Amino acid sequence: MSAPAPVLIGDMTWTDYVARLKSDPVIILPVGSLEQHGPHSPLATDTIIPIEIGKAVAARIGALVAPAIAYGYKSMPRTGGGNHFPGTTSLDGDTLTRLTRDILTEFARHGARRVLVLDSHYENEMFLIEGIDLALRDLRAWGVEGLKIMKARYFEFVSEATLSKVFPDGFPGWPLEHAGVMTTSVLLHLRPHLIHMDRVPNQPPIHYPPYDVFPVDPRSGTQTGILASAAAATAEKGALLFQEFVEGIAKAATAEFALANRGA
Numbered sequence: 354m355s356a357p358a359p360v361l362i363g364d365m366t367w368t369d370y371v372a373r374l375k376s377d378p379v380i381i382l383p384v385g386s387l388e389q390h391g392p393h394s395p396l397a398t399d400t401i402i403p404i405e406i407g408k409a410v411a412a413r414i415g416a417l418v419a420p421a422i423a424y425g426y427k428s429m430p431r432t433g434g435g436n437h438f439p440g441t442t443s444l445d446g447d448t449l450t451r452l453t454r455d456i457l458t459e460f461a462r463h464g465a466r467r468v469l470v471l472d473s474h475y476e477n478e479m480f481l482i483e484g485i486d487l488a489l490r491d492l493r494a495w496g497v498e499g500l501k502i503m504k505a506r507y508f509e510f511v512s513e514a515t516l517s518k519v520f521p522d523g524f525p526g527w528p529l530e531h532a533g534v535m536t537t538s539v540l541l542h543l544r545p546h547l548i549h550m551d552r553v554p555n556q557p558p559i560h561y562p563p564y565d566v567f568p569v570d571p572r573s574g575t576q577t578g579i580l581a582s583a584a585a586a587t588a589e590k591g592a593l594l595f596q597e598f599v600e601g602i603a604k605a606a607t608a609e610f611a612l613a614n615r616g617a
């Protein structure tokens with residue numbers, strides 16, 4: 354019996370990769386960060402989650418998963434605690450834009466025409482969009498047609514019903530869900546050995562004013578790195594969320610890329 358075909362591009366030989374590209378698979382590019390996620394969660398929280406979602410989506414839709422962009426744009430106080438924390442290792446915006454642009458044009462050069470950029474770090478968004486836009490502009494100028502790119506953030510795929518189950522006392526909003534109940538629960542499901550529930554800070558949600566001040570004063574804002582407590586995180590909530598992310602993204606990719614529906 355032969356082993357299942359690899360889903361990770363990095364595990365494939367170039368000849369197997371070329372052969373797989375002939376069937377026009379979606380390539381999933383996970384994008385995350387190396388960023389503090391409180392004293393209880395790993396620095397790679399934002400990278401582990403889209404890689405695992407990407408692998409699960411790939412298994413459903415016959416996609417390939419590219420190596421992740423494992424660094425992101427600078428952590429902002431109101432969405433990630435701030436860039437001053439040790440361990441938070443960030444890129445300048447134009448570096449992330451260039452990385453995205455280069456990787457996408459390389460996929461297109463190989464013959465890929467369907468790419469799903471799966472982002473998970475709040476601050477990345479516009480730099481990824483810029484990289485996508487510039488890659489498409491480059492390709493048009495080079496006469497390369499037909500590349501379609503879908504960009505998604507997994508947390509936008511949660512239903513109201515699941516939100517009310519995961520946050521029975523009220524949803525604090527995605528910007529504050531940094532190392533909070535959502536990411537901590539998902540990692541309790543995916544990588545329980547990387548989560549230290551005994552170190553979850555017991556603190557109320559941070560209330561930031563509706564503006565930013567630069568340079569950032571490290572003495573203001575969160576001192577623990579979390580913005581809202583993860584004390585209510587559980588592996589069961591994580592399993593529910595993960596399932597919903599995977600199903601929602603697989604369904605959206607199937608529709609956007611007009612893939613034959615393989616069923617659940």
Ligand code: MN
Binds near residue numbers: 433473474475531
């Ligand atoms: Mn982040």
